[in-house]
Amino acid sequence: MLKIADRTFRSRLFLGTGKFSSAETLKQAIEASGSEMITVALRRVDLNDPADDIMNVLDREQYLFLPNTSGARDAKEAVRLARLARAAGSGDWLKLEVTPDPRTLLPDPIETLKATEELVKDGFIVLPYINADPVLALRLQDAGAAAVMPLGAPIGTNLGLITKFQVEIIIDQARVPVVVDAGLGAPSDAALAMEIGADAVLVNTAISVAGDPVKMAAAFAQAVEAGRGAYESGLGKKSSEASASSPLTGLDFIKT
Amino acid sequence: MKITCNGETKEIPSNTTLVSFITDMNLNPDTVVAECDSRIIKRDEYDTLILSDGNVLELIRFVGGG
Amino acid sequence: MFKIPPFHQLQEQIRSAGDADVRRSLRTAHLSTYDLASLLSPAADNHLEAMAKRSVDITAMRFGKTTQIYAPLYVSSFCKNRCSYCGFSADNKIERRILSLEEAETEAMLLHQRGFNHILLVSGEAPAKLGVDYLEQLALRLRDRFAAISIEVQPLSTEEYARLFAAGITSVAIYQETYDRETYDQVHISGQKCDFDFRLDTPARAAAGSMREIGIGTLLGLSDWRAEGLALGLHLAWLRKNFWRTALTVSFPRLRPAAGEFQPLFNVTERDLTQLIFALRIFDPDLGIILSTREEERYRNGMIGLGPTRYSAGSCTAPGGYSNPDTNGEQFSIGDLRTIDEVCAAIKQKGFDPVRKDWDAGFQLL
Numbered sequence: 001m002l003k004i005a006d007r008t009f010r011s012r013l014f015l016g017t018g019k020f021s022s023a024e025t026l027k028q029a030i031e032a033s034g035s036e037m038i039t040v041a042l043r044r045v046d047l048n049d050p051a052d053d054i055m056n057v058l059d060r061e062q063y064l065f066l067p068n069t070s071g072a073r074d075a076k077e078a079v080r081l082a083r084l085a086r087a088a089g090s091g092d093w094l095k096l097e098v099t100p101d102p103r104t105l106l107p108d109p110i111e112t113l114k115a116t117e118e119l120v121k122d123g124f125i126v127l128p129y130i131n132a133d134p135v136l137a138l139r140l141q142d143a144g145a146a147a148v149m150p151l152g153a154p155i156g157t158n159l160g161l162i163t164k165f166q167v168e169i170i171i172d173q174a175r176v177p178v179v180v181d182a183g184l185g186a187p188s189d190a191a192l193a194m195e196i197g198a199d200a201v202l203v204n205t206a207i208s209v210a211g212d213p214v215k216m217a218a219a220f221a222q223a224v225e226a227g228r229g230a231y232e233s234g235l236g237k238k239s240s241e242a243s244a245s246s247p248l249t250g251l252d253f254i255k256t
Numbered sequence: 257m258k259i260t261c262n263g264e265t266k267e268i269p270s271n272t273t274l275v276s277f278i279t280d281m282n283l284n285p286d287t288v289v290a291e292c293d294s295r296i297i298k299r300d301e302y303d304t305l306i307l308s309d310g311n312v313l314e315l316i317r318f319v320g321g322g
Numbered sequence: 323m324f325k326i327p328p329f330h331q332l333q334e335q336i337r338s339a340g341d342a343d344v345r346r347s348l349r350t351a352h353l354s355t356y357d358l359a360s361l362l363s364p365a366a367d368n369h370l371e372a373m374a375k376r377s378v379d380i381t382a383m384r385f386g387k388t389t390q391i392y393a394p395l396y397v398s399s400f401c402k403n404r405c406s407y408c409g410f411s412a413d414n415k416i417e418r419r420i421l422s423l424e425e426a427e428t429e430a431m432l433l434h435q436r437g438f439n440h441i442l443l444v445s446g447e448a449p450a451k452l453g454v455d456y457l458e459q460l461a462l463r464l465r466d467r468f469a470a471i472s473i474e475v476q477p478l479s480t481e482e483y484a485r486l487f488a489a490g491i492t493s494v495a496i497y498q499e500t501y502d503r504e505t506y507d508q509v510h511i512s513g514q515k516c517d518f519d520f521r522l523d524t525p526a527r528a529a530a531g532s533m534r535e536i537g538i539g540t541l542l543g544l545s546d547w548r549a550e551g552l553a554l555g556l557h558l559a560w561l562r563k564n565f566w567r568t569a570l571t572v573s574f575p576r577l578r579p580a581a582g583e584f585q586p587l588f589n590v591t592e593r594d595l596t597q598l599i600f601a602l603r604i605f606d607p608d609l610g611i612i613l614s615t616r617e618e619e620r621y622r623n624g625m626i627g628l629g630p631t632r633y634s635a636g637s638c639t640a641p642g643g644y645s646n647p648d649t650n651g652e653q654f655s656i657g658d659l660r661t662i663d664e665v666c667a668a669i670k671q672k673g674f675d676p677v678r679k680d681w682d683a684g685f686q687l688l
Contacts, residue, residue: 047315
C-alpha cells in the first residue's frame with residue numbers, strides 16, 4: 001500500500017483530468033484506471049457557459065481531489081491558487097506546479113522551492129512537480145514536501161521516461177514517496193517507472209488523447225501493477241558492465 | 257451599481273448578496289470559489305456578504321487539469 | 323537516530339548468502355544492504371578477483387587515479403576510559419603527555435615542512451585535559467597552513483562541532499570500534515566510552531554541526547569482521563540519507579600489538595581486510611576508504627588503486643614524536659615506517675598521483 005502524508009492508496013496510478021473530450025469519457029476513464037487520486041486545475045468560471053462543470057460528473061466522496069496550481073508563473077501566484085483551492089473545499093492537499101514557460105511547461109525550480117516553503121508553513125500537504133533534479137528533490141524534502149514528482153518528460157510530449165537516470169538517483173535518495181509525473185506516453189513507460197522503484201505515477205495526456213481513453217486507462221493500470229510487482233520481487237538491475245580492458249589486479253601481494 | 261466579475265462588467269441591483277449573484281449567474285455556490293477584491297470569501301460568508309459598487313470579483317472553480 | 327540491528331541478525335544475513343547471491347550482487351548496478359551482505363559472506367571469497375576488478379573500476383571512476391595523503395598528529399595521550407584493546411587505556415602505565423598549543427603547533431609545522439596539507443589531530447578522551455577550547459585554539463593557529471584539519475577525539479555535542487567547524491576543523495573521525503553490543507560492553511570497562519548509543523549517534527551530531535566530512539570505522543579483531551562490515555554499510559546508508567550534504571569515509575584499523583598486550587578476539591587476515599574493502603567500495607562508490615600505517619608496506623603498496631583512497635604516511639602515534647623520534651608512549655605500533663616521500667614515490671610508481679592537498683581553507687573560512 002502506498003502512503004503519502006497521512007493517506008494510504010491501493011492504486012499507484014494517479015490520473016490527470018485535463019484534455020478529455022467529454023466529461024462522460026473522463027468519468028469512465030477514471031473508473032477504468034482504478035485511480036484514487038485525480039488532479040484538477042482551478043480556472044475562472046466561464047460566465048457564458050456556467051453549466052460546464054466537472055463537478056457534475058465526479059464524486060468528491062470517491063476520489064481524492066488534488067488541485068494543481070497550473071497557470072502559476074511564480075511562487076506568489078502558486079500560493080494564491082493554493083489558497084483558493086483550499087477555500088474550494090479540496091482540503092490541504094496540493095500539487096504544486098509553477099510553470100512560467102508556456103511553450104515547454106517546464107517547472108521553475110526556484111519558485112517551486114519558495115512556494116513549497118511557504119505552503120508547508122501554512123499547513124498544506126505539498127506535492128511539488130519538478131524537473132528530475134536530485135538536489136532540488138532533496139531541498140524540497142528538507143522543506144517538508146510530502147512527496148516529490150519528477151517529470152519523465154515535459155508535459156504532453158509522451159516521450160516516456162527520458163529522465164530515467166536522474167529519477168533513479170532521486171528514488172535512491174528519497175525520504176518521501178516519488179511520483180513520476182508527466183511525459184509517460186505508453187503503459188510500458190509507466191511500467192518502467194515502477195520497475196526502477198517509483199512509488200506511483202501520474203498520467204494524463206497519454207490517456208485523455210488516446211483513441212479509446214477508457215481502454216488506455218485500464219492498460220495503464222495493468223502496467224503500473226506489473227511494474228510494481230516486478231520491483232517488489234527483486235528485479236535485478238543490469239550493471240553497467242565494467243570495462244574488460246583494465247589490467248588484472250594481481251592479489252598475490254596479500255599475505256596468507 | 258457596477259461590479260467586475262471575471263474581467264467583465266456586470267450591472268447589479270444594490271443590496272445583492274454574493275450568494276444571490278452567484279445563483280443568478282446559474283452557478284452552484286457549493287462548487288464555486290469567490291475572491292472579492294483579492295480576498296478569498298469563506299463559504300459561510302456567501303449569504304451575508306453584500307456586494308458594493310466597484311467590487312472586483314473572481315469566481316473560480318475546479319476544471320480538468322493534469 | 324541511527325539504530326543498529328542485533329549483531330547476530332547481521333551475522334545470519336551474511337551467513338545465508340550463497341554463491342548465486344554473490345554472483346547476482348556482483349551484476350547489480352545499485353547495491354542494497356542485502357548485496358553488501360552477500361559480498362561480505364564466505365561465499366564471496368571465491369570471487370575476490372572479480373570484486374577486485376569492480377573495485378578498481380569504481381574507484382578510478384569516482385576518485386580518478388589519485389591517492390590522498392595525510393598525517394596524524396597525536397596531541398594528547400591522556401585518557402579517562404579503560405578499554406582493553408588500546409595503548410592509551412587509563413590503566414596502562416605509559417608515559418602520558420599533552421602537548422601545549424605551542425608544542426602542537428611546532429609538531430604541525432614539522433609535518434607541514436615535510437609536505438603534508440591534511441592532518442588529523444588525535445587525542446585520548448580526557449575532556450578536562452583537552453577540550454573544545456584547546457581544539458578551537460589549535461585550529462585557529464593551524465588553519466592558515468593546512469588545507470584540511472580533521473579531529474579524532476572524544477565525542478562532542480552538535481554545538482561544539484559547529485564551534486570547531488567555524489574555527490577551521492573540516493572533518494571528524496569517530497569510530498564505533500565494534501557494532502557488537504556484547505563485545506562493546508566487554509572491552510569498554512569504564513569511562514564515558516562505555517555508552518554505546520551516545521557514541522553511535524556522534525557521526526550524526528558532527529554532521530548536524532556542519533562538518534564537511536565524517537569518518538566512521540571499526541577496530542578489526544574485536545568481533546566478526548563481516549558483520550562489522552555490514553553494520554558499517556547500514557551506518558553509511560543512514561548517514562547518506564539523513565545528511566546528504568556530508569562526505570563520508572571509513573577506516574578499518576586492524577588490531578596490532580599495543581602496550582596493554584591485548585590479543586585480538588578474532589583473527590582478521592589481510593585477505594579478510596581486502597574483501598571488506600572491496601565489498602564496501604562496490605556498495606558505496608563515493609566512500610573515502612582510509613588505509614593507515616597499521617598495515618605493512620607490502621600490503622599498502624599492493625592496495626594502491628584497488629579501493630583505498632587515502633593513506634597516512636610517516637606516522638607517529640606518540641605525542642611529540644615528530645620532534646623527538648625517541649618518544650615513548652605510542653597508541654599502537656606502526657606497520658609501515660616509510661616517510662611521506664617514500665610513500666608518495668610508491669604511489670607514483672603504481673601510476674597514481676599522490677595528492678597532498680585536496681581542499682582549500684578558503685572555501686570554509688570567511
